[in-house]
Amino acid sequence: MGKVVKGDFTRKQTQRDDKGPESGPIPIYQLRLAVTFSDPLIWRVVRVSGDTRLDRFHRIIQACMGWKDNESHQFLVGKIFYQQGFGIDGMEKKVEFDEARYRLDELEEGMGFLFTYLYDGGGGWELQIALEEVDRSGAKLEHPLLIDGEGGAPPEDIGDIHRYQALVDECEREMEPGERVSLPGYPGFDPDVFDLDGVNEILKNI
Numbered sequence: 408m409g410k411v412v413k414g415d416f417t418r419k420q421t422q423r424d425d426k427g428p429e430s431g432p433i434p435i436y437q438l439r440l441a442v443t444f445s446d447p448l449i450w451r452v453v454r455v456s457g458d459t460r461l462d463r464f465h466r467i468i469q470a471c472m473g474w475k476d477n478e479s480h481q482f483l484v485g486k487i488f489y490q491q492g493f494g495i496d497g498m499e500k501k502v503e504f505d506e507a508r509y510r511l512d513e514l515e516e517g518m519g520f521l522f523t524y525l526y527d528g529g530g531g532w533e534l535q536i537a538l539e540e541v542d543r544s545g546a547k548l549e550h551p552l553l554i555d556g557e558g559g560a561p562p563e564d565i566g567d568i569h570r571y572q573a574l575v576d577e578c579e580r581e582m583e584p585g586e587r588v589s590l591p592g593y594p595g596f597d598p599d600v601f602d603l604d605g606v607n608e609i610l611k612n613i
Contacts, residue, residue, distance in 0.1 A: 432545035433457045434512055436538060437554075440471060440524070442561070443533040444568045449558035451601075452539065453610075456548045457512030461489050463613065464511065467551045468524055468534065470609040472560040473601070478527035482506060485517025515541070531567055551610045559598045562590070 492505030522536040
């Protein structure tokens with residue numbers, strides 16, 4: 408699990424260089440993504456290069472969870488929210504912390520303190536992200552790599568983890584002995600299974 412870190416994240420992150428950190432090898436981070444309030448816990452462990460920007464990390468998370476990027480999202484790292492800037496110039500008010508401008512290795516201190524991914528605003532899905540390992544050996548990671556996980560990712564349009572688990576519980580109560588859970592409207596979905604190899608094929612192209 409990631410260690411708790413205290414620090415002035417705001418000052419450090421606003422005084423940044425778009426080129427990212429210049430000293431030392433680019434680290435590789437092993438991150439554990441867990442769906443908040445899921446029981447049993449739905450989680451993934453992914454290895455990601457430190458020069459990955461948050462907008463790309465968003466796409467990595469979507470692939471790991473099997474979601475379709477149909478809703479808004481934001482990151483909370485340390486004490487700062489990072490959001491989509493939409494790439495629109497000339498707007499009177501721009502996103503102060505645009506996710507497309509920040510690399511993971513610039514946010515490492517904040518990641519150890521608090522790292523959360525919010526999908527579909529405050530009423531949707533929340534992932535707690537733990538920094539498990541940091542590899543500073545200089546090894547190269549050709550693409551993000553999903554290495555482990557448990558539990559099928561809930562279909563995003565169900566709304567949130569509470570509605571999802573209530574639906575699964577209802578299905579389980581109506582099941583015959585030996586029958587597998589089958590969510591109405593989601594043929595082929597199994598709450599106990601995720602496709603590690605299939606996700607890694609998608610991650611090769613991110």
